[in-house]
Amino acid sequence: MIKLEQLTKVFNTPTRQVVAADRINMEVATGEICVLLGPSGCGKTTTLKMVNRIVTPTSGKVLIDGQDTTDMPTVELRRKIGYVIQQVGLFPNMTIEENVCVVPRLLGWDMTRARKRAAELLEMMALDPTTFLKRYPKELSGGQQQRVGVARALAADPPVMLMDEPFGAIDPINRATIQDEFLKLQKQLQKTILFVSHDIDEAVKMGSKIAIFSAGKLEQFDTPDNVLAHPAQPFIADFVGADRTLKRLGLIRVAEAMAAGAPSASADTDIARAKAMMREYGAGYLVVTSPGGKPEGFIHSGSDESSGGLCRDRCMRIAACVPATADLRAAVSKMFENNVEWLACVDEEGRYVGTLDQRTVTHLLGMTYAAQLKA
Amino acid sequence: MLPALKLRSLGVTLILWAAGLGVLWLLARQLDLSGMLRTYGGDIAHLVKQHLALAALSGGLAIATGVPLGIVLSRQSVARLSEAGMQFLNIGATIPTLAILALSMSWLGIGTQPAVFALWAVTLLPIVRNTIAGLRGVEPYLIEAGRGMGMTPLQLLIQVELPNALYVILAGVRTALAINVGTVPLAFLIGGGGLGELIFTGIDLNEPTMMLAGALPTAGLAVIVDFSVSLIAYYLVPRGVNPQR
Numbered sequence: 001m002i003k004l005e006q007l008t009k010v011f012n013t014p015t016r017q018v019v020a021a022d023r024i025n026m027e028v029a030t031g032e033i034c035v036l037l038g039p040s041g042c043g044k045t046t047t048l049k050m051v052n053r054i055v056t057p058t059s060g061k062v063l064i065d066g067q068d069t070t071d072m073p074t075v076e077l078r079r080k081i082g083y084v085i086q087q088v089g090l091f092p093n094m095t096i097e098e099n100v101c102v103v104p105r106l107l108g109w110d111m112t113r114a115r116k117r118a119a120e121l122l123e124m125m126a127l128d129p130t131t132f133l134k135r136y137p138k139e140l141s142g143g144q145q146q147r148v149g150v151a152r153a154l155a156a157d158p159p160v161m162l163m164d165e166p167f168g169a170i171d172p173i174n175r176a177t178i179q180d181e182f183l184k185l186q187k188q189l190q191k192t193i194l195f196v197s198h199d200i201d202e203a204v205k206m207g208s209k210i211a212i213f214s215a216g217k218l219e220q221f222d223t224p225d226n227v228l229a230h231p232a233q234p235f236i237a238d239f240v241g242a243d244r245t246l247k248r249l250g251l252i253r254v255a256e257a258m259a260a261g262a263p264s265a266s267a268d269t270d271i272a273r274a275k276a277m278m279r280e281y282g283a284g285y286l287v288v289t290s291p292g293g294k295p296e297g298f299i300h301s302g303s304d305e306s307s308g309g310l311c312r313d314r315c316m317r318i319a320a321c322v323p324a325t326a327d328l329r330a331a332v333s334k335m336f337e338n339n340v341e342w343l344a345c346v347d348e349e350g351r352y353v354g355t356l357d358q359r360t361v362t363h364l365l366g367m368t369y370a371a372q373l374k375a
Numbered sequence: 376m377l378p379a380l381k382l383r384s385l386g387v388t389l390i391l392w393a394a395g396l397g398v399l400w401l402l403a404r405q406l407d408l409s410g411m412l413r414t415y416g417g418d419i420a421h422l423v424k425q426h427l428a429l430a431a432l433s434g435g436l437a438i439a440t441g442v443p444l445g446i447v448l449s450r451q452s453v454a455r456l457s458e459a460g461m462q463f464l465n466i467g468a469t470i471p472t473l474a475i476l477a478l479s480m481s482w483l484g485i486g487t488q489p490a491v492f493a494l495w496a497v498t499l500l501p502i503v504r505n506t507i508a509g510l511r512g513v514e515p516y517l518i519e520a521g522r523g524m525g526m527t528p529l530q531l532l533i534q535v536e537l538p539n540a541l542y543v544i545l546a547g548v549r550t551a552l553a554i555n556v557g558t559v560p561l562a563f564l565i566g567g568g569g570l571g572e573l574i575f576t577g578i579d580l581n582e583p584t585m586m587l588a589g590a591l592p593t594a595g596l597a598v599i600v601d602f603s604v605s606l607i608a609y610y611l612v613p614r615g616v617n618p619q620r
Contacts, residue, residue, distance in 0.1 A: 051525055079525035089520030093538035093613040103524050123411075136615030152524075162523075 002051065002160055002192055007060035009046050020046040022216040023060065028067075028209065030159075031190035035197050035207035035226045042213040044196050048162050049193060052081045053081045066159055079147075082114070082153030082161035082191070085162050086168045088145045094120070096148055097133040103156045121151040124185065141175040154189070161197045167202070181206060200240050204228065204247055212236050225251050229368045244300065245365055249329035249351040254322055256329075257364055258354040264289045267296065267312040273297055283355070287344050288315050293351035295321055295344040309340055321346045324353050326363075331356055395598065399591070406587060415588040418573060423592055426559050426569040429487070430600070433494030435556045438548060441499045443545070445506020450547065457507065468500045472558055480565040490567025498555045505547020510542030539616055545608040553601045560593055570596075 009021040029035040036044035049055040051062050053074050068288060069077050090099050100118035101111075109117075119129040121141040137145055153161055159204075167175045183206065186193070197203050203210050204224045212220045212227065220232040226352045230243045231237035241247065264287045265274045278286045278301055285300045288311050297315035297352045319338040322331045324345045331343060336357060342357035412419075448457035455566075470478075475494045483489035513536050521531045563571025570589040577586025614620045 054519060054523055075525045075527055077525075078523060081523075083520070083522070083523035085516055085520055087514070087516040089516045089541070091517060091520070091535055092615045093535070093541075094615065106525055106530070122433075136613075138615060156431075 001030050001063075001067050002034075002067075002194060003061075003063040003091060004047070004051075005049065005061040005063065007050055007062060008058050009043075009050060009055060009306075010058045015216075019216045021050065024218050026211055026221050027217060028057045028192055028194065032153055032194050032208040033186065033193040033195055033206055034209040034211055035195045035203040036211050037197055037200065037203045038213035038238075040198065040281055043216040045164060046116045046216075047213070047369075048194050048196050051160075051162055052078050053082060057150075063112060072207075079103055079156065080158050080160070082156075082158040084149050084153045084161065084163040084166040086165040088137075088142075088149040088226065090145055090152070092137050094136075096135050096137065096140070098364055099137065099148060100155050102152065107156055111155075117155060118151075121154055122148070124154075125151045126181065127151075131289055141177060143170050146170055147181075148180060154191075159192060161191050161193045165196050165198070168197075168199075175202075182206075184243075201247065201250075204250055212239065225368075230372065238302070246319050246329070248365060249332055249361075250327050252328045252364065253324070254326050254328060254345050254356055255324040255353075256332050257328055258324065258356040259360065262287070262353040262355040264295075264352055265311050266291070267310065267315065269311045271299065271311055271314055275301065285342065285353065287318070288312075289352045295346065295352040298344070311337070318344055321350075322356065323348070328361055332358075332361060378533065397558055399595075402433045402587075402591075406584065407442075409585050409589050413450065415573065415585065419588055419592055422568070422570045422572055423596070426556075426596065429490060429494060429559050429562055429567060429569050430552070430596075432557045433491045434498055434552050435493045436491070437498035437502055437551060437555070440495075441502030441547075441551075442506050442544065444499075446510065446537075449510035458616035459534055461504070461507070464500050464503055466498065472497050473560060473564075476561055476565050485566035487554045489565055490569075493565075494558060494562065497558055498551045501547045501551040501554070502544075503547075505550075506540070506544050509543030509547075510536055512543060513539045524583070537560070538613055542608065542612045542616060542618065543610065549604040550602060551609065552604055553597050556597045556600050557593065560589065 004024050004026050007024040008019070011018045011020055023049055024043075026034070036048060038044045040194070042158075046055055049059045051064075051069075053069075064080075081302065085361065089372050090096075091102070094102075097115060097118045101114040102111075104114040104117060119133060122129045127144060131143055132140070132144070139317055140148065140303055146169075150166065165177055170178060179202065186230075192302045195206055197206070197241060207224050209213060210220075210222065210227045211218055211226050212232075214235060220236055222230075222232075225248055227236070228240055228248045230344075231240055231244070237244070251308075262283065263277050263281050267290070269286055271287075274286050274288075278284070278299075284300075285298050288299060289293050290296045295318055297317055299311055299314045299357045301314065319340050320334045320343055322343045322345055324347055334343060342350055342355055345356055347353050383391055390513045425568070444460075445455060448460050450457075472493070476489070479489040479493040483492060485486070508606055517535055517539065518531065523536045526534065559567075560571030560574050562569050563575055570593045573589025573591075574586050574593070577583065577589060612620075
């Protein structure tokens with residue numbers, strides 16, 4: 001857990017005093033990623049750097065796991081905190097192995113243990129240890145270097161990590177990949193992380209909490225969904241963008257929004273029976289699945305049942321399916337792409353698990369505003 | 376660096392060396408080299424030893440003092456002092472070597488001592504300057520990364536700053552030692568010995584062979600020292616920050 005109490009930094013310039021961080025209070029629970037977000041010069045980086053005292057606080061306290069760090073020896077404090085910077089900062093004179101071993105060596109681990117840990121971490125970062133351990137940083141691509149940067153910060157297994165725009169210098173495609181990998185890793189590692197970013201999309205993706213800074217003040221500290229749905233100030237609304245409600249789509253998984261209990265028919269189901277199921281469930285369509293459970297097509301409520309027959313005779317092609325693990329942003333995009341109002345949702349093996357329709361999505365996004373109106 | 380590039384730079388070095396040796400060989404053909412060796416061989420052997428001793432002592436002292444001085448002057452906490460220090464060294468560098476020799480003789484008398492002192496003074500500047508330049512050239516974010524990981528200032532200096540500045544520092548050492556070896560002959564003028572004995576006596580007696588018996592080994596020594604230091608740099612500078620590897 002990281003707790004900031006009235007944390008303040010005042011820089012004295014010859015002409016005036018600049019308050020870079022003004023009485024910042026926040027608490028980040030263990031295992032959470034808190035993204036410090038804001039335009040440049042807003043104080044987010046200063047706040048981050050006060051935690052490991054690269055910047056000395058003017059006043060206020062930083063508590064890590066309940067312990068006040070003010071009186072801790074600086075060097076000792078820093079060795080307990082993983083630190084990743086935008087420029088990566090791998091030492092070019094050291095091999096990848098030596099780089100990852102820096103903090104373990106500072107902590108006095110013996111070389112064998114440190115080496116073993118380095119190999120283990122590279123493995124974790126999807127970098128082959130036999131290939132990479134003996135290489136020098138200049139022999140790696142930007143994305144690989146940043147992975148090593150994260151591995152190095154994790155080397156001594158610190159409970160707390162500070163990440164200063166860690167993926168800022170990587171091209172967008174690699175950035176998305178490395179973000180995904182990092183989130184997956186974080187699920188197992190459960191580190192408490194402060195993460196500086198100026199990119200709202202990254203913040204929404206990475207953060208369990210978002211802290212928005214402006215001119216040295218912490219303006220809003222909330223979950224990504226609340227920041228997007230209820231920006232506390234006009235400037236935050238501007239900052240998170242006019243399409244902020246669409247960004248919220250990225251926060252919800254299809255599995256959370258879909259109608260999981262939606263019935264389905266097989267190709268051999270009698271059409272009259274299928275229509276009865278449809279009426280009973282109250283939907284205008286019914287997915288027809290193969291014997292393996294995969295969606296094959298659908299019939300809709302307008303299908304003619306007077307002439308009888310089986311579902312296979314009236315079955316229409318399903319335009320698109322969406323994995324239940326995808327987020328709503330991808331799902332809605334697929335709806336627009338195929339000009340449909342609902343999608344069949346499938347699991348990893350491609351089996352039908354439910355349906356997602358546009359009305360549900362709209363309703364889900366709107367709920368939070370309705371609650372606000374009532375209150 | 377790519378192997379092809381490495382090969383090319385090696386090729387260039389070899390060609391330059393071959394050209395240099397060729398010129399020396401042509402010079403030697405004009406001379407009665409074996410006669411020179413017969414007459415002055417004993418002197419050359421003795422004086423080369425003296426020459427090298429002077430160069431090693433003064434150069435060693437210059438490295439031993441110049442690098443630490445450069446480290447101190449590159450620290451953030453003495454930023455103001457470092458400007459003044461560099462100014463002082465720069466002004467010192469504009470004083471002709473002969474003048475320094477004369478000054479050190481008037482202070483320390485004649486013999487080895489004043490010679491070593493003067494040579495030390497001449498050699499110091501490139502070493503200090505390159506040490507400062509090398510250390511200041513280390514990317515600030517590397518220093519921040521090191522601090523952020525919990526290195527003490529000394530650990531940061533040894534593990535990060537010096538290895539990353541080493542290439543530039545050694546380039547300074549290389550220049551300084553080449554200058555040093557080439558300047559040692561002047562030490563003869565204040566009784567310091569060295570190959571200058573043959574050179575200046577040869578000039579005074581209008582004896583070109585004698586003069587060349589001192590000059591050629593001096594040139595040879597300068598080239599050898601320069602090459603040795605570059606070889607040391609090649610192996611000493613870690614591969615990750617060595618543009619030659």
